[in-house]
Amino acid sequence: MWRSRNPELWESSAGWKKTGKLSLHGAEETISLSRLIKSRSPINNAQKAAAIVPIVQLQINQPDDSALEPEISLQAKVKSEEMISRAKSEAETVRHAIASEKENWETEKRRLEEEAREEGYREGLQYGRQDGFEQTSGLIREANSLIEMSRTDYHEKMESSEETIVTLAVRMAEKIIGHTLEENSELMSGMVRQLIKEVKDYEEIKLFVHPGRYEYVRSQKNELKQMLTNEQELYLYMDEGLSEFDCFVETSFGRIDASVQTQLQQLERQLKERLNEGDPE
Structure with missing residues (x-):
């Protein structure tokens, strides 16, 4: 799991281990060669004593993973924060772009609504004028018809009332004359x-x-x-x-x-x- 999260540090540690192994292998080969020369060369004791090379045991210090973990964690944290910061920056850019696009759309929407409103007003005004003219003409015709009907009805009523009016006038005169003659x-x-x-x-x-x-x-x-x-x-x-x-x-x-x-x-x-x-x- 640690290897998958920190591949670079893992490769560095593996390199160190490989170098240590190569050094150890070289030392072992040197020691073996010295032994081979000693067995094959007829030398005296002094030479033997002089030729004896002390064998030093090499200690290969392998890197301690536990010591590297804090550094690796710090690097990973920095890397993660950089990625988060970059993601936030990109998200903010996208948000501004969306807000700008939304504002542009609202402006365009208002413009289209205003154009539609003006067009509807012009059409309504034209329709209203035509409709108003037709209604006015109809009202004028209706008024003229009512006037003609009233005139005709007036004459008809007057003709039918003439005899009644005359009869009433005569009866009234008769009463007046009779009352006057009595007095x-x-x-x-x-x-x-x-x-x-x-x-x-x-x-x-x-x-x-x-x-x-x-x-x-x-x-x-x-x-x-x-x-x-x-x-x-x-x-x-x-x-x-x-x-x-x-x-x-x-x-x-x-x-x-x-x-x-x-x-x-x-x-x-x-x-x-x-x-x-x-x-x-």
Whole structure:
């Protein structure tokens, strides 16, 4: 395991061991050669004594792995820290690149959204103008149609109401006249005088009144005769079929009605004629 983590230090230690072994092997070969020379050369004792080379036992100190471990661990730590620092630096560079790319994308996104918004606004404005024009035209047509319908409906209602209006006016006049005649009897006398004037050229005049007004008109007979000549005769009659304030005269020429009802009928006819004259059609 230590070998796999620190290959360089392992190779250095192996080299040292190999060198030691080679040195030991060389020493052993030297010793063997000296022994071989000694056995083969006939030398004297002095020479022998001089030739004897003391054998020195060589001690090969092999490197202590336990002593190297702290140094190896330190180098590995430094190497690891360098790699971590380089990895962090590369990661920071990548992070900045990603952040820059993200910012560029956000800017581009906002630009595209703004362009889409402006394009949509222009299209919406154009559509709105066209749609607004069409709606306005439709409203104008609808308004004109309503005006025409109202005008037609107005004339139709007016035509259907004309007769009702005239009838109401006549009835109102009848009530007013009747109430007035009740309060003022002189009006009745005036109606009779007006009727006599219209037939004063006839020799014989017959005057018909309601029984309830007979005595009152009879009290006015002398005054009425003063409106006639001596040759003319005035006769007074009662007619139960008449209204209280109605009267009429008969002559050889015919009948002249001076009743309130007759006058109201004439008023009604005149009102209708005037309404017809005011009709644009």
